[in-house]
Every structure is written in structure tokens, then in C-alpha cells.
Amino acid sequence: MFRPVSLFIGLRYTRAKRRNHFISFISLTSILGLTLGVMVLIVVLSVMNGFDRELQHRILGMVPQGSIVGYQPFSDWEKVIADAETEKHVEGAAPFIQLQGLLSHKGTVDSAFITGVHPDYEDRVSIISKYMTSGSLQDLQSGSFNIVLGSALAGKLGLAVGDKVTLVLPEATVSPAGVIPRFKRFTVSGLFKVGAELDGIVGFIHLEDAARLARIKGKVEGVRIKVDNLFIAGQVAWQIAGKLDGQFYASDWTRTHGTLFQAIKMEKTMMALLLTLIVAVAAFNIVSSLVMVVTDKKADIAILRTLGASPRTIMTVFMVQGSFIGVMGTLMGTLLGVFIALNISDFALWVEEVSNTQLFEQYFVNYLPSELRWGNVMFVSGMGFIMSFLATLYPARRAAKVQPAEALRYE
Incomplete structure (x- = not known):
């Protein structure tokens, strides 16, 4: 050849x-x-x-990929969710209220970010239900004052399902006994483990329970969205915020976890x-x-x-x-x-x-x-x-x- x-x-x-x-x-x-x-x-x-x-x-499945937040708490969050879910690239939306405080149990105290969520909407934007090690997100019922905690946070406080834990908020209340911090007793109804740092700092309560604690009963702070492309989450959130009646601003995951x-x-x-x-x-x-x-x-x-x-x-x-x-x-x-x-x-x-x-x-x-x-x-x-x-x-x-x-x- x-x-x-x-x-x-x-x-x-x-x-x-x-x-x-x-x-x-x-x-x-x-x-x-x-x-x-x-x-x-x-x-x-x-x-x-x-x-x-x-x-x-795991991380962006738990934290808001994009958020539409009101300058003031608002009550017509169902309409905001409906408008958001009609937007292109949006896969789901859910209301939230964000609280920050201290969790106390038997003399042990640790800081925590507590999020008020609606169990019927949360699965649209979060993966938490897939990583529950005990209990269920549906155990969060209005008025029950149940709380779902990360396994690491519960471990630091020595908590198990069924235990009582006290949430102390940084706001003070004036009473006849003087100025005392606001606090509320919760029952641990579930634990989750996503295998990230969120296990040690995050907890969830029912949306209406969070509204009572924040003294905005019947209202929410904002609506979080899940998008099909993480890198346009901010752009999509701002588009939604711009179309809504009222004063809203947008945020996305790059502000909280972008450096990571x-x-x-x-x-x-x-x-x-x-x-x-x-x-x-x-x-x-x-x-x-x-x-x-x-x-x-x-x-x-x-x-x-x-x-x-x-x-x-x-x-x-x-x-x-x-x-x-x-x-x-x-x-x-x-x-x-x-x-x-x-x-x-x-x-x-x-x-x-x-x-x-x-x-x-x-x-x-x-x-x-x-x-x-x-x-x-x-x-x-x-x-x-x-x-x-x-x-x-x-x-x-x-x-x-x-x-x-x-x-x-x-x-």
C-alpha cells in the first residue's frame, strides 16, 4: 500500500x-x-x-435565589406570587418573613436566622423537604409555634424532636417589670440536614407565627423566587419588582453567597x-x-x-x-x-x-x-x-x- x-x-x-x-x-x-x-x-x-x-x-436550594422585598410589609403576597410565576424563567415563588435572634435551651444559647415560611408554597422554591431527617415541613401549622431546625444547630443546643426551645428577638418590650427582650417558646417538630453551613444557623417557623412575632400580622416581608438559570436571578427579580404596584426592591443570591x-x-x-x-x-x-x-x-x-x-x-x-x-x-x-x-x-x-x-x-x-x-x-x-x-x-x-x-x- x-x-x-x-x-x-x-x-x-x-x-x-x-x-x-x-x-x-x-x-x-x-x-x-x-x-x-x-x-x-x-x-x-x-x-x-x-x-x-x-x-x-444544597446552598442555593435553601437560600433565596432571588427575592422581591417590600420597603414596608405587604399583605397581597398571593398576587405578587401569581405575577412572579407568570414571568419567564421563574419556576416557583413563595412568601417569607426573616427574623434574627437567639435560641436558648437549658442554658445554651446560639444565634440563628429564623425564616417564616408557608409549607404549601415552600416546596416550590426550596429543597428542604428532601433533606428532612425527622419530622416534616407540614408540621408547621399556624398557631402551633413549631420550629424546624438544622441538625447542626440542634446538636449545639442539645435539642431533639419534641423539645422546647426559646427564641429571643433583639427587640425590647416595655412592661411593668421594666424593659425586657421579646421571646417566644417553640417546640422542635423537625430536623433537616443538607450538609452545609446552613445546618448550623437556620431554622423555619410558620409564616403566620413569624408575622405575629414581627408584629405584622397578615403581612409578609417579601417573596422569594426560584429560576431556571442562577446567573440571571437578579435580573429576573428586578423585572418582577419593576412591574408591581407599590415600592419594592430586588435582591439575589450573589449578595449573600456570591463571594463563596x-x-x-x-x-x-x-x-x-x-x-x-x-x-x-x-x-x-x-x-x-x-x-x-x-x-x-x-x-x-x-x-x-x-x-x-x-x-x-x-x-x-x-x-x-x-x-x-x-x-x-x-x-x-x-x-x-x-x-x-x-x-x-x-x-x-x-x-x-x-x-x-x-x-x-x-x-x-x-x-x-x-x-x-x-x-x-x-x-x-x-x-x-x-x-x-x-x-x-x-x-x-x-x-x-x-x-x-x-x-x-x-x-
Whole structure:
């Protein structure tokens, strides 16, 4: 079968030679280095994507993605919800009242953010029902003064379902006995655990109970919305607020948790940049291996030149050899990286079962998440191909400049 001379010779040089096995060994290590670099980069990016997904799901599934808040408490919140849910990109809406105070139980006191919610609406915007470890959000009935707490917060206060806890608000009440803080006794009716910091600071009570405590009976502070795209939550909230009658303003998750996700994004970028250096080192190995091949094959190059091969043909020979190393290394790394990224969660679970240990118990996610994004795979693979190709240019140009007379002088 006919094959171009440069392709035939370039592929032939990649195989082991009887005279010099060391050069072939260097080529093999270059392939393995590139394979490891591409594989590790794909796996690490997939794991970081998994943690990013869990953060978005667990934290932003609990806190308001977007909020429409009145400058004054308002009573027609059903109409606001109806208007909000007709807006494009809005998946659900629910009323809320936000309180901040201290929870006290048997001499133990801790601060908490208490949110008044309506159980019939909360599932439209929150994931809390999926992470209830005991009790139910439906146990929050108007006038019952029940409270649902995060498991970490309940643990710090020594609370269990059925226990009584006192909520102390920062507002003072004047009484015949003097100025005393406002407080109310609640019954713990449920516990939740989402595996994030919210478990230690958040609690939920019924919307009407919160209104009584805030002295805005029959009214709410605002309406929170859930959108299909987190990054337009603020824009959608402001659009809704602008269409409502009355004075409203909008807020979104970037004001409360934006710095956290910016930090994760920066960490992922820096990790990808550092791991890219592994690929760069592997590409540099291609340069060194090809330079050694050129030095070893000077006599062969000279003979090819005397037989009529042009400098371009010689250059192509070594570009083929280097590109073969790059293609093999990148392809093997991509396949291994995709395979590991798709199975690393199950593998970590298997390791935990075999070793009888909980590797991720102390983290907010109790397993190793992974989310393979094909855009990342294409980027890493393309980068591997390009860097390995660029690494062939200098050795190939050097081979093309070999002078036949000087190379054969001592042969």
C-alpha cells in the first residue's frame, strides 16, 4: 500500500531500535506523561464541577435565589406570587418573613436566622423537604409555634424532636417589670440536614407565627423566587419588582453567597492552570526526545537528503513522529480521564466500604461528586494536541537544517 515517505519514516522512528532503545524509552515516557497530565486534568475538573454542582444545589436550594422585598410589609403576597410565576424563567415563588435572634435551651444559647415560611408554597422554591431527617415541613401549622431546625444547630443546643426551645428577638418590650427582650417558646417538630453551613444557623417557623412575632400580622416581608438559570436571578427579580404596584426592591443570591462561588470559580481556574503545567512538562519531553532522535539520525537524514528528500520532507518526518506521540498520549489520557471521571464516585464509595471508613464525613458533601462536562474534555484534549504539535516544530526545523556533507564526514 502506498504511503507518503515522511509518514512511513516518521512512524517507523517511533518503534524500538536495536541500536538505541533509550530514545524509544524517552518517547514512551513522553506518551505516558502526556496521558497522565490529560487524565488528571479531566478528573480534577470533573470533581470540582461536582462540588460546584452540590454547592449550588444544597446552598442555593435553601437560600433565596432571588427575592422581591417590600420597603414596608405587604399583605397581597398571593398576587405578587401569581405575577412572579407568570414571568419567564421563574419556576416557583413563595412568601417569607426573616427574623434574627437567639435560641436558648437549658442554658445554651446560639444565634440563628429564623425564616417564616408557608409549607404549601415552600416546596416550590426550596429543597428542604428532601433533606428532612425527622419530622416534616407540614408540621408547621399556624398557631402551633413549631420550629424546624438544622441538625447542626440542634446538636449545639442539645435539642431533639419534641423539645422546647426559646427564641429571643433583639427587640425590647416595655412592661411593668421594666424593659425586657421579646421571646417566644417553640417546640422542635423537625430536623433537616443538607450538609452545609446552613445546618448550623437556620431554622423555619410558620409564616403566620413569624408575622405575629414581627408584629405584622397578615403581612409578609417579601417573596422569594426560584429560576431556571442562577446567573440571571437578579435580573429576573428586578423585572418582577419593576412591574408591581407599590415600592419594592430586588435582591439575589450573589449578595449573600456570591463571594463563596467566586472563590470556588477562582480555585477551579487556578487548579486547572497548575495541572496544565503537567501537560506542558510532557510536551517538553517531546522536544527533548525528538532532539535526541535528530542527533541520532543525522546520518539517515543526510542519506535521505542525498537521495533527493527536501528539507520540508525531513521536517515533516519528525513532525509526524512528535505528533504521533501527542495524539497517542492525548487520546489515551482523554479515554482514561473520561472513564475515571464517570466512575470515581462509585470507586470512592467502594474504598469506604472496603476500608470501613468515612473519607468525606467531615465535609458538607459526604461522598465524592463528579460531573463530567464535555466542554472541559474538548478543551483539555485540544490543548494537549496543540501543545504536543507545537513541541515538534523546533526539533523538526533543526532536522531540516542538517547538512549532508557535514553529517557524513565521519561516517
